[in-house]
Amino acid sequence: MVSIAAFAIISxxxxxxxxxxxxxxxxxxxLGRDIDRxxxxxxxxxxxxxxxxxxxxxxxxxxxxxxxxxxYAAFVITQIELIEIVVDGLSGNHRVFREALGGxxxxxxxxxxILSLLALIATVIFxxxxxxxxxxxxxxxxxxxxPKMDANLILFMEIVLVxxxxxxxxADEVLYNRGISHAADLGEGSLGFSLSxxxxxxxxxxxxxxxxxxxxxxxxxxxxxxxxxxxxxLPYSKHLHILFAFPNTYYSNLEAKGxxxxxxxxxxxxxxxxxxxxxxxxxxxxxxxxxxRFGAKDATDLTWKNLLDSYSCTECGRCTSSCPANVTGKLLxxxxxxxxxxxxxxxxxxxxxxxxxxxxxxxxxxxxxxxxEEIWACTSCNACVQECPVNIxxxxxxxxxxxxxxxxxxxxxxxxxxxxxNIENNGAPWQFSPADRLNWKDEA
Amino acid sequence: MSLHVPTMAEKMAAGESPExxxxxxxxxxxxxxxxxxxxxxxxxxxxCKVDFAVLGTEENCSGDPAKRAGNxxxxxxxxxxxxxxxxxxxxxxxxxxxxxxxxxxxxxYPELGGNYEVIHHTQLIQELINQGKLALKGGGTFKGKKxxxxxxxxxxxxxxxxxxxxxxxxKLDAEMVxxxxxxxxxxxxxxxxxxxxxxxxxxxxxxNVERTEDALETKANVIATGCPFCNTMMTxxxxxxxxxxxxxxxxxxxxxxxxxxx
Numbered sequence: 001m002v003s004i005a006a007f008a009i010i011s012x013x014x015x016x017x018x019x020x021x022x023x024x025x026x027x028x029x030x031l032g033r034d035i036d037r038x039x040x041x042x043x044x045x046x047x048x049x050x051x052x053x054x055x056x057x058x059x060x061x062x063x064x065x066x067x068x069x070x071x072y073a074a075f076v077i078t079q080i081e082l083i084e085i086v087v088d089g090l091s092g093n094h095r096v097f098r099e100a101l102g103g104x105x106x107x108x109x110x111x112x113x114i115l116s117l118l119a120l121i122a123t124v125i126f127x128x129x130x131x132x133x134x135x136x137x138x139x140x141x142x143x144x145x146x147p148k149m150d151a152n153l154i155l156f157m158e159i160v161l162v163x164x165x166x167x168x169x170x171a172d173e174v175l176y177n178r179g180i181s182h183a184a185d186l187g188e189g190s191l192g193f194s195l196s197x198x199x200x201x202x203x204x205x206x207x208x209x210x211x212x213x214x215x216x217x218x219x220x221x222x223x224x225x226x227x228x229x230x231x232x233x234l235p236y237s238k239h240l241h242i243l244f245a246f247p248n249t250y251y252s253n254l255e256a257k258g259x260x261x262x263x264x265x266x267x268x269x270x271x272x273x274x275x276x277x278x279x280x281x282x283x284x285x286x287x288x289x290x291x292x293r294f295g296a297k298d299a300t301d302l303t304w305k306n307l308l309d310s311y312s313c314t315e316c317g318r319c320t321s322s323c324p325a326n327v328t329g330k331l332l333x334x335x336x337x338x339x340x341x342x343x344x345x346x347x348x349x350x351x352x353x354x355x356x357x358x359x360x361x362x363x364x365x366x367x368x369x370x371x372x373e374e375i376w377a378c379t380s381c382n383a384c385v386q387e388c389p390v391n392i393x394x395x396x397x398x399x400x401x402x403x404x405x406x407x408x409x410x411x412x413x414x415x416x417x418x419x420x421x422n423i424e425n426n427g428a429p430w431q432f433s434p435a436d437r438l439n440w441k442d443e444a
Numbered sequence: 445m446s447l448h449v450p451t452m453a454e455k456m457a458a459g460e461s462p463e464x465x466x467x468x469x470x471x472x473x474x475x476x477x478x479x480x481x482x483x484x485x486x487x488x489x490x491x492c493k494v495d496f497a498v499l500g501t502e503e504n505c506s507g508d509p510a511k512r513a514g515n516x517x518x519x520x521x522x523x524x525x526x527x528x529x530x531x532x533x534x535x536x537x538x539x540x541x542x543x544x545x546x547x548x549x550x551x552x553y554p555e556l557g558g559n560y561e562v563i564h565h566t567q568l569i570q571e572l573i574n575q576g577k578l579a580l581k582g583g584g585t586f587k588g589k590k591x592x593x594x595x596x597x598x599x600x601x602x603x604x605x606x607x608x609x610x611x612x613x614x615k616l617d618a619e620m621v622x623x624x625x626x627x628x629x630x631x632x633x634x635x636x637x638x639x640x641x642x643x644x645x646x647x648x649x650x651x652n653v654e655r656t657e658d659a660l661e662t663k664a665n666v667i668a669t670g671c672p673f674c675n676t677m678m679t680x681x682x683x684x685x686x687x688x689x690x691x692x693x694x695x696x697x698x699x700x701x702x703x704x705x706x
Contacts, residue, residue, distance in 0.1 A: 005504055034682055040483045044624050059630075060629075064531055101706060132592045142465070158506070194501070195663040209619070242525040255546075255551070256550075256602060256603050256604070257601055257602050257603075258547040258551055258598050258601075258602025259547070259551035259552055259602075260511060260512070260552065262552065262556065263520075264521050266516045266517055267555075267556065269517070269519060270517065270521055270524060271524075272521040272526055272631055273521070274521075294516070295514065306570050322547055322629065322631075324631055324632040324651045324654070324655075325645070325647070325651070326653050327631075327654060328644075328647045328648065328649040328650065328653075328654050329646075329648030329649060330644070330645045330647040331645065331646075332645070332648065346539050349612050350511045373646075376642075376645055377644070377645040377647075378599075379597070379636040379637045379639050379651065380512050380633060380636050380637030380638075381601065381633065381636050381637070382597060382601040382602055382631035383597075383601065383629075383631070384630075385601075386601050386628050399512070399514065402512075402513065402514030403514040403515075403516060404514075406513060406514035406515045406516060407514065407515065407517065409518065412513065412514070413642045415642040415643065416513050416638060416642055418641075418642060419508055419509060419510075419513070419638065419641040419642075420513065420515050420518050423505045423507070423518055424521070424523060427503075427504035427522070428470040428473070428474060428504075428505050428507050429470055429505060429640075430470065430474060432470075432473075432474045434501055435501055436473075436474070437468075437473045437474070437500060437501050437503055438449070438451070438473070438498065438500040438501060439445055439478035440468075440472075440473060440479040440482055440483065443479065
């Protein structure tokens with residue numbers, strides 16, 4: 001009874017705290033500007049299925065893709081076992097699905113055990129890639145400090161989780177052999193799981209009944225405690241991608257990558273300028289939207305999709321390792337753009353909740369987090385967008401920051417001022433006379 | 445052979461409306477190297493008797509570099525002026541040898557009211573060859589040579605056109621070799637996003653040098669491109685390694701014009 005109550009309290013607290021944090025994140029994302037991604041539902045479901053569920057884009061790099069898939073598959077399948085743990089925990093039963101499912105149960109747990117072992121191997125290799133092999137993209141300067149710690153913590157938690165599963169099943173196997181497991185005796189002498197039926201007797205075979213019962217409980221409680229710890233760690237971590245990959249790919253940009261957004265506010269003004277009958281002193285129409293800042297200076301000037309992108313980023317660095325500016329030593333790193341955006345919107349969200357909506361902390365995304373040097377290094381080549389396994393678009397943030405700098409502050413590299421003046425004066429980015437445009441025709 | 449380059453104004457005066465507009469672009473009009481690409485394409489169009497015209501002095505920058513530099517005002521001013529001209533001539537179909545113009549006209553003009561079918565010159569040339577209008581006599585002077593193709597970002601990743609330029613190179617009597625970073629993984633030449641018009645930010649290498657290394661690794665004799673900016677950047681990259689005599693940078697249109705003896 002005590003354990004049922006304890007389980008219920010832990011579950012409630014675990015889910016409750018998680019829900020509370022998710023609401024905060026939702027609130028933060030909604031601080032962004034609106035953008036319509038409600039069209040093409042069929043195409044969106046397809047994209048989500050292929051890219052998030054099927055991990056299509058991961059497989060352009062096969063080795064990490066396979067390792068990642070092992071962990072992903074184990075994680076997804078283990079959810080079935082988790083349901084049993086929750087039912088057992090709340091009803092005081094032990095392996096409640098076993099009697100009902102019979103042979104399928106044995107198959108299912110056996111499958112989970114094999115995937116868990118693969119996940120364990122993958123996790124160890126991932127730790128080695130980060131900390132021993134020191135893969136460049138996982139060890140760049142924006143990863144110093146918390147991001148590196150975050151990544152290692154996640155991998156460490158996964159190891160603990162898998163160890164709990166094998167302790168639980170292994171100890172239970174020995175208890176079952178001895179006829180004293182809490183699982184219903186189906187008269188088979190063994191629980192028959194693929195790995196723990198060998199591993200259990202090998203590791204725990206010599207232990208006494210009391211120790212085994214304790215170990216089995218440690219495994220069981222350890223497992224569920226880790227699950228709740230993990231769940232509540234997500235909102236603070238890059239690991240949130242395991243959930244956000246799905247909505248983020250659903251709301252992907254479905255247009256050609258080369259197409260930058262059209263700024264409607266500008267269209268209105270340009271049309272006014274080109275219309276000889278327009279009255280430049282006319283008052284704005286009744287109910288017209290309040291003029292917004294051109295481009296983005298702070299995270300709240302970005303769209304909610306940009307902000308969702310930032311929460312979906314798991315800092316894998318594929319974007320940065322394919323960025324032409326970054327590989328030639330420039331300051332720009334698309335991954336850092338995403339990390340900065342998330343950090344900044346978190347900060348703004350906390351300010352709003354603490355001090356109200358209009359609080360100004362005197363900081364901004366552009367300037368305090370992202371420098372001008374970074375955004376001017378971008379060639380808009382779309383390599384980062386192409387590479388991202390969950391369809392994050394760092395380029396649209398970079399362009400919006402440029403728009404702010406150029407249109408609100410007239411700040412840009414001097415050569416670009418010249419280029420823009422040329423376009424405006426003579427219709428070409430270089431200083432050539434428009435009258436000479438067809439001269440090539442008659443040149444030898 | 446003199447080039448036959450009618451303008452839209454001339455066509456209109458004669459009461460004709462050509463099938464396709466050749467959007468030359470600023471590089472193709474003013475840059476000495478890119479003008480050669482323009483002429484190669486015109487030779488192909490003339491050879492195939494394509495009914496085309498150019499805007500000539502009525503053409504204006506598409507606005508691409510302004511938009512990528514963050515100046516949406518300048519971009520939209522250019523776009524709307526161009527749309528007025530294009531619509532005035534009732535243009536339906538446009539071909540261009542510049543992937544930046546291609547992308548902007550195709551993807552960014554419709555929202556401002558300019559709706560045209562826009563194709564890249566490699567797509568048009570592929571079409572002409574497939575229709576039997578253009579014959580490659582003997583494959584030109586490429587026998588035994590290796591050609592690699594550098595994907596322009598605004599043709600490849602931006603618009604998913606990877607096959608047309610490659611299909612053309614494969615028609616030549618030459619060996620096509622891919623760089624380690626190609627197609628969706630192709631590395632930018634360094635000129636996109638208005639970088640063409642400014643110095644690069646501080647780093648440890650120029651992007652075009654990095655990309656030229658990829659090309660040199662293939663031991664190709666020719667770096668083929670489909671973009672005047674890429675052409676400039678790769679040409680400079682080759683010069684950086686003093687390899688001008690060993691490796692040529694040519695547009696796919698130039699390769700085809702050569703192979704067709706034009």
